[in-house]
Amino acid sequence: MPAPDQPPDEFALIARLFAPLARDWPGAYGLLDDAATIAPPPGEELVVTKDLIVEGVHYLPEDPPDLVARKLLRVNVSDLAAKGARPLAYLLGVVLPRRLTLDWLERFAAGLEQDQAHYGMSLIGGDTAAGEGPAVFSLTAFGTLPVGTIMRRGGAKPGDRVYLSGTLGDAALGLKVLKGALSGLPVAGQEALIARYRLPEPRPALGVRLRGLAHAALDVSDGLVADLGHLCDVSKVGAAVEVAKLPLSPAARAALALDPRLIETVLTGGDDYEILFAAPASAAEAIERAALAAGVPLAEIGRIIEGAGVEALGPDGRALALTRGGYRHF
Amino acid sequence: MPAPDQPPDEFALIARLFAPLARDWPGAYGLLDDAATIAPPPGEELVVTKDLIVEGVHYLPEDPPDLVARKLLRVNVSDLAAKGARPLAYLLGVVLPRRLTLDWLERFAAGLEQDQAHYGMSLIGGDTAAGEGPAVFSLTAFGTLPVGTIMRRGGAKPGDRVYLSGTLGDAALGLKVLKGALSGLPVAGQEALIARYRLPEPRPALGVRLRGLAHAALDVSDGLVADLGHLCDVSKVGAAVEVAKLPLSPAARAALALDPRLIETVLTGGDDYEILFAAPASAAEAIERAALAAGVPLAEIGRIIEGAGVEALGPDGRALALTRGGYRHF
Numbered sequence: 001m002p003a004p005d006q007p008p009d010e011f012a013l014i015a016r017l018f019a020p021l022a023r024d025w026p027g028a029y030g031l032l033d034d035a036a037t038i039a040p041p042p043g044e045e046l047v048v049t050k051d052l053i054v055e056g057v058h059y060l061p062e063d064p065p066d067l068v069a070r071k072l073l074r075v076n077v078s079d080l081a082a083k084g085a086r087p088l089a090y091l092l093g094v095v096l097p098r099r100l101t102l103d104w105l106e107r108f109a110a111g112l113e114q115d116q117a118h119y120g121m122s123l124i125g126g127d128t129a130a131g132e133g134p135a136v137f138s139l140t141a142f143g144t145l146p147v148g149t150i151m152r153r154g155g156a157k158p159g160d161r162v163y164l165s166g167t168l169g170d171a172a173l174g175l176k177v178l179k180g181a182l183s184g185l186p187v188a189g190q191e192a193l194i195a196r197y198r199l200p201e202p203r204p205a206l207g208v209r210l211r212g213l214a215h216a217a218l219d220v221s222d223g224l225v226a227d228l229g230h231l232c233d234v235s236k237v238g239a240a241v242e243v244a245k246l247p248l249s250p251a252a253r254a255a256l257a258l259d260p261r262l263i264e265t266v267l268t269g270g271d272d273y274e275i276l277f278a279a280p281a282s283a284a285e286a287i288e289r290a291a292l293a294a295g296v297p298l299a300e301i302g303r304i305i306e307g308a309g310v311e312a313l314g315p316d317g318r319a320l321a322l323t324r325g326g327y328r329h330f
Numbered sequence: 331m332p333a334p335d336q337p338p339d340e341f342a343l344i345a346r347l348f349a350p351l352a353r354d355w356p357g358a359y360g361l362l363d364d365a366a367t368i369a370p371p372p373g374e375e376l377v378v379t380k381d382l383i384v385e386g387v388h389y390l391p392e393d394p395p396d397l398v399a400r401k402l403l404r405v406n407v408s409d410l411a412a413k414g415a416r417p418l419a420y421l422l423g424v425v426l427p428r429r430l431t432l433d434w435l436e437r438f439a440a441g442l443e444q445d446q447a448h449y450g451m452s453l454i455g456g457d458t459a460a461g462e463g464p465a466v467f468s469l470t471a472f473g474t475l476p477v478g479t480i481m482r483r484g485g486a487k488p489g490d491r492v493y494l495s496g497t498l499g500d501a502a503l504g505l506k507v508l509k510g511a512l513s514g515l516p517v518a519g520q521e522a523l524i525a526r527y528r529l530p531e532p533r534p535a536l537g538v539r540l541r542g543l544a545h546a547a548l549d550v551s552d553g554l555v556a557d558l559g560h561l562c563d564v565s566k567v568g569a570a571v572e573v574a575k576l577p578l579s580p581a582a583r584a585a586l587a588l589d590p591r592l593i594e595t596v597l598t599g600g601d602d603y604e605i606l607f608a609a610p611a612s613a614a615e616a617i618e619r620a621a622l623a624a625g626v627p628l629a630e631i632g633r634i635i636e637g638a639g640v641e642a643l644g645p646d647g648r649a650l651a652l653t654r655g656g657y658r659h660f
Binding site: 032051053058132136 | 464482
């Protein structure tokens with residue numbers, strides 16, 4: 001047995017922490033083989049996405065390990081949801097520095113177990129390596145949908161309505177709270193914002209219902225302005241968003257009341273993991289029914305227009321001057 | 331434009347280096363979307379495997395970047411091959427420190443391009459992140475095979491013959507050469523061993539032909555003794571290998587002539603990426619034909635026996651005392 005504050009060797013680690021997460025997937029072979037098998041149901045195809053996180057970049061060493069794991073799984077589920085796919089399974093690659101304790105890893109695995117059950121997913125394989133730099137966790141997620149029904153970034157058309165699920169800006173404001181800003185906000189509001197930063201709420205129940213209705217979709221991770229810009233770039237259109245229509249939580253409204261300039265954080269901060277999509281007016285009623293059936297709040301926030309780029313229109317109908325276009329990865 | 335010795339931002343990097351590797355896969359959407367689509371042909375399923383490498387652990391900063399990339403792809407192809415799967419596609423996750431130059435990354439991508447063409451694979455997606463620790467490359471590979479035909483580690487039976495493709499020990503001896511040992515070996519032999527260390531030769535053409543013939547299979551990465559031990563553990567059997575039957579390259583024979591104690595390196599060194607499998611005597615002729623058709627040398631090296639563990643029998647029929655059981659990952 002290794003010392004309690006040292007991780008055990010690779011095989012013991014896999015058997016102890018990760019094999020239990022694969023027990024419901026026969027094709028994972030108990031994580032005792034070199035590969036896993038996976039196949040979509042007849043008439044369906046797999047949607048595959050990959051997001052990796054680096055200690056010190058995407059999370060901090062002192063963050064609760066179960067929340068780090070759950071956020072990692074959820075940002076991948078968010079990609080699946082925005083493409084219209086039903087979450088199914090995932091692979092996990094990890095680079096572990098020796099200083100990570102077994103306790104930390106057990107809490108990380110417990111977070112995965114909790115959320116994979118919530119989303120109906122199974123771990124099916126992965127790889128582990130030792131490395132003395134920052135810890136790295138690379139997750140590959142699989143979802144399924146009927147062949148050819150994936151919602152892409154391209155396809156939005158002038159005249160389409162632009163919709164956003166949930167609320168906007170909470171995570172970016174939560175990060176500000178963690179950095180010591182927004183101290184004038186009531187504690188309950190601060191905590192609500194931090195919770196949304198630590199744990200996104202992806203919307204797979206909505207995503208699967210938008211197939212065939214939305215022209216184009218993606219999830220908001222880099223910020224509304226940046227991600228709507230990505231959708232517009234690939235669709236070769238522009239978009240105009242009305243700031244007054246943005247769905248805001250009570251905590252975000254309170255923060256904006258303290259400092260109206262925070263609207264820029266709301267628009268460009270990112271980490272929202274809500275579904276942003278464009279759909280024709282003819283689909284409006286079906287979309288409302290889909291959101292009701294999924295139990296997900298949905299707001300119409302603007303229009304797709306001819307041209308290029310994203311405008312955010314203030315209450316006076318004039319475009320806001322934004323100084324940041326969203327999170328850049330390098 | 332970024333300075334020539336600085337990597338460009340994430341989107342430019344993906345467009346410049348990686349999008350060309352995805353051009354033949356419609357479901358990769360030019361790497362401009364959040365996910366990719368993949369489906370096996372009717373009647374087949376996907377085999378998925380993941381291997382990641384860490385700078386300073388699995389390769390050295392001064393190693394040629396195209397060979398680092400090709401080895402990364404090949405170790406994953408080796409897993410697919412040993413499971414009987416035909417290589418199809420892959421995802422790539424990268425953590426890039428800023429000190430990696432664009433030139434290094436371009437040579438890395440060129441290595442991927444060369445080998446994905448060789449194995450008939452396509453890049454279909456991935457993720458990139460900045461990180462100031464060691465560079466990390468995480469590759470998820472997909473192969474296909476008829477549903478239920480995967481060759482597993484379990485399934486070997488007492489009486490089965492044990493086979494090994496190619497030659498054994500070259501890579502581990504090549505690593506010794508790189509570390510300054512084996513200076514008594516002729517230069518041509520040293521170079522042959524180093525080449526095998528830097529660039530494994532996975533055997534997909536053999537692997538797909540072994541489906542239905544082998545009882546159990548895996549690729550040798552941790553060392554023959556360790557990996558045959560894994561196969562035996564899962565199959566709940568033992569194995570006896572005859573050292574005199576091990577397939578050795580001329581360079582490995584020359585090294586053993588210089589120092590017979592290197593047989594331990596050959597048996598336990600690892601990084602061979604050959605297919606090791608167990609098959610009943612009744613399949614012997616079909617297996618010989620499969621190896622001929624694949625153009626892959628094949629050696630019968632021992633037997634599966636009742637019990638547990640792996641014995642390596644010397645020319646006198648007595649078991650060698652091995653001090654190392656193979657590469658451990660932690």
